[in-house]
Amino acid sequence: MDSLMYLLNGFSVAFAPMNIMWVTIGGILGTIIGMLPGLGPATGVAVLLPLTFTMGPEAALITMGGVYYGAMYGGSRASILINTPGDGAAVAATFDGYPMTLKGKAEAALAISAIASFIGGIFATLVMVAVAMPVARFALKFGPAEYFLLFLFALSATASMSKGDRVKGFLSMALGLMVATIGIDAQSGVKRFTFGILELQSGIDFLVIIIAVYALGEVFKSFQNIAEGKKKVQKEFGRIWISKEEWKRCVWPILRSSPLGFFIGALPGAGGTMAALMSYNNEKSLSKHPEEFGEGAIEGVAAPEAANNAASVGAMIPMLTLGIPGSGTTAVMMGALLMLGLQPGPMLFQQQSTVIWGLIASMFIGNIILAFVNIPMAGLLVRVLAVPPKILYPIVLGLAFVGTYAISYSVMDFYLLIIFGVVGYFLSKAKIPATPMILAIIVGNNMEQSFRRAYKISDGSLSIFWSSPLAIALIIITVLSVILPIIGDMRKKRAAGKGQTA
Amino acid sequence: MNISLLSGILALLIGLIYTVMTFLLPEASIGRPMEPKIFPMALGMLMIILSSILLVQETKKSRKSEQPAGKFTIDSNLKNIGLTCLFSILYAILFDKLGYVISTILFLEGELFLFNGAKKWKINSIVAVVFSLFIYILFSKLLGVYLPMTPGIWI
Numbered sequence: 328m329d330s331l332m333y334l335l336n337g338f339s340v341a342f343a344p345m346n347i348m349w350v351t352i353g354g355i356l357g358t359i360i361g362m363l364p365g366l367g368p369a370t371g372v373a374v375l376l377p378l379t380f381t382m383g384p385e386a387a388l389i390t391m392g393g394v395y396y397g398a399m400y401g402g403s404r405a406s407i408l409i410n411t412p413g414d415g416a417a418v419a420a421t422f423d424g425y426p427m428t429l430k431g432k433a434e435a436a437l438a439i440s441a442i443a444s445f446i447g448g449i450f451a452t453l454v455m456v457a458v459a460m461p462v463a464r465f466a467l468k469f470g471p472a473e474y475f476l477l478f479l480f481a482l483s484a485t486a487s488m489s490k491g492d493r494v495k496g497f498l499s500m501a502l503g504l505m506v507a508t509i510g511i512d513a514q515s516g517v518k519r520f521t522f523g524i525l526e527l528q529s530g531i532d533f534l535v536i537i538i539a540v541y542a543l544g545e546v547f548k549s550f551q552n553i554a555e556g557k558k559k560v561q562k563e564f565g566r567i568w569i570s571k572e573e574w575k576r577c578v579w580p581i582l583r584s585s586p587l588g589f590f591i592g593a594l595p596g597a598g599g600t601m602a603a604l605m606s607y608n609n610e611k612s613l614s615k616h617p618e619e620f621g622e623g624a625i626e627g628v629a630a631p632e633a634a635n636n637a638a639s640v641g642a643m644i645p646m647l648t649l650g651i652p653g654s655g656t657t658a659v660m661m662g663a664l665l666m667l668g669l670q671p672g673p674m675l676f677q678q679q680s681t682v683i684w685g686l687i688a689s690m691f692i693g694n695i696i697l698a699f700v701n702i703p704m705a706g707l708l709v710r711v712l713a714v715p716p717k718i719l720y721p722i723v724l725g726l727a728f729v730g731t732y733a734i735s736y737s738v739m740d741f742y743l744l745i746i747f748g749v750v751g752y753f754l755s756k757a758k759i760p761a762t763p764m765i766l767a768i769i770v771g772n773n774m775e776q777s778f779r780r781a782y783k784i785s786d787g788s789l790s791i792f793w794s795s796p797l798a799i800a801l802i803i804i805t806v807l808s809v810i811l812p813i814i815g816d817m818r819k820k821r822a823a824g825k826g827q828t829a
Numbered sequence: 830m831n832i833s834l835l836s837g838i839l840a841l842l843i844g845l846i847y848t849v850m851t852f853l854l855p856e857a858s859i860g861r862p863m864e865p866k867i868f869p870m871a872l873g874m875l876m877i878i879l880s881s882i883l884l885v886q887e888t889k890k891s892r893k894s895e896q897p898a899g900k901f902t903i904d905s906n907l908k909n910i911g912l913t914c915l916f917s918i919l920y921a922i923l924f925d926k927l928g929y930v931i932s933t934i935l936f937l938e939g940e941l942f943l944f945n946g947a948k949k950w951k952i953n954s955i956v957a958v959v960f961s962l963f964i965y966i967l968f969s970k971l972l973g974v975y976l977p978m979t980p981g982i983w984i
Contacts, residue, residue: 377968377974378972380972380974381972381973381974492833492883492886494879494882494883494886495833495836495883497875497879498836498840498876498879498880498883501844501872501875501876501879502840502843502876504872505843505847505869505872505873505876508868508869508872512857512865514857514860514864514865515857515858515859515860515864515865516857516858516859517854517855517856517857517865518855519854519865519869520847520850520869546913547906547910547913550906550909550910550943550944551906715945716944717941717944717945718941718944718945718952718956720940720944721937721940721941721943721944721945721956722937722956722960724913724936724937724940725933725936725937725940725960725961725964726964728917728920728933728936729929729933729964729968729976732924732976733968733974736975738921738924738925741917741918741920741921741924742918742921744917745914745917745918745921748914749910749914752910753836756832757832757833757835757836758833759836775868778867778868779864779867779868782864782867783860787861
């Protein structure tokens with residue numbers, strides 16, 4: 328019950344007029360960034376983070392939260408109207424959303440995507456209220472050894488679930504952990520991998536790397552697309568709403584996809600993209616008329632939109648309660664928390680309950696505001712899509728630099744920004760996923776520290792890592808998270824091989 | 830050259846250099862002397878193992894198919910990225926000296942020239958000036974985030 332008390336307290340924070348204003352501004356800015364092709368919530372939060380540097384922790388988190396789900400709403404605008412998803416989670420919205428636009432039903436597609444996003448977001452926030460405290464309390468039982476294993480699980484699950492080559496996912500993870508070891512070692516004072524450069528002694532600020540990979544890297548990738556020319560955007564709309572019949576078709580898909588999305592989002596490594604794709608396939612197989620999917624079926628927009636917004640909230644749970652981000656965007660959100668001097672983890676709910684519950688309460692308010700922004704005002708907002716990316720991308724670059732400067736007031740970070748921007752571009756060219764690297768850079772330090780604390784407690788014996796039932800359980804799920812996808816692949820290959828020979 | 834193969838070789842090199850560097854790290858003067866080295870050592874080994882697996886995979890693949898997928902070619906994209914990096918370095922050098930507004934106008938003019946072309950210099954200039962001033966006033970005057978001032982001018 329105390330969760331409800333805290334939530335009421337949180338609402339008193341979130342309902343402060345200034346905070347309502349911030350969540351609205353954050354939501355609108357996030358929607359705009361989310362609409363830009365290639366730029367998703369991770370870029371949105373990374374680039375807009377400096378806006379919050381001088382705010383109090385509540386206002387800062389509430390604004391960033393607004394940016395986060397605003398970008399989730401916005402991502403599907405571009406998917407529906409110009410067939411260009413803002414990020415992975417919005418890809419599924421192109422399958423049926425764009426065909427709907429081609430058939431002249433853009434209004435219904437825009438409306439249902441906002442409605443589904445709203446229901447998914449509200450549902451997931453309600454579940455979050457229910458489970459956040461129990462999870463945080465459970466996590467208090469974790470010792471350093473369990474924490475180390477938990478980090479290991481989260482990272483290896485992310486690497487192993489990353490699309491494409493699994494080895495490359497782990498490679499990306501290892502690279503991130505290496506970057507995290509740069510700087511003065513907190514426990515012994517030994518300088519590691521600083522190459523005699525003074526600025527590297529305090530380590531590389533992961534926010535710089537996040538901005539580099541998500542803003543610069545994406546802009547580098549976009550040079551090619553820009554040369555390909557731009558698509559025409561529909562600017563005139565009728566009433567953006569849906570008919571009763573359309574609503575009937577969507578109710579169950581939305582209600583089914585919300586819990587699914589939440590659950591997948593809460594797992595480390597899976598995230599919004601997988602949630603959206605799974606719910607899409609799920610609805611297609613349940614549908615009485617699967618042949619309409621891909622041709623402009625409205626459920627095909629509703630289901631993934633509900634799922635990815637629910638996932639975006641679900642992903643906040645491991646980040647807030649355990650200090651383990653499960654996706655690129657939650658990693659950036661965690662960066663925002665750390666920047667504010669808040670260490671995510673079980674203690675956060677005890678020490679900073681006002682801030683955290685203010686954030687959770689503002690998720691309700693933010694979702695309501697964004698539904699308003701995205702339905703009656705959608706026609707106005709999508710005009711941003713008519714501004715050519717040729718002008719918007721240089722602006723994103725400008726924001727990336729000012730954001731980097733505001734982190735440490737040092738031009739030295741500009742060079743890191745450039746280097747990691749190029750690294751990000753190279754990773755995407757080589758089809759190496761960047762997310763495992765980003766997560767590893769963020770948790771790398773804590774991971775090593777918990778390893779060493781456990782190692783010290785056990786007086787130099789590694790047996791502490793399998794001495795508690797919890798530790799053994801964590802080892803088992805880590806091994807499973809690596810092995811199961813491999814077995815799945817082998818089965819698929821075998822099935823494909825049989826199909827060929829037969 | 831196949832880019833996956835190339836990244837495998839790069840990763841192997843990084844892993845090797847990193848591992849050698851871990852062995853050369855100074856020992857801790859407090860606590861266990863080896864302690865700061867254990868974690869990095871494991872990482873270096875992991876990197877070497879992973880990159881070796883990738884290399885074996887890729888050589889197998891390229892043997893199977895004559896045409897390596899994802900060939901690494903130098904395109905116009907790379908030229909633009911190179912120029913963006915150059916502009917960024919110049920931006921970094923000029924940032925403190927010229928102040929935020931002037932250096933940002935120059936940087937954006939450069940970037941807009943790359944993206945939008947020289948013909949549209951009017952729009953480019955308007956965007957560059959408006960963005961720089963807007964951000965400066967927003968951050969420096971309204972949000973209280975310090976940005977370097979141009980010497981001699983109020984901004």
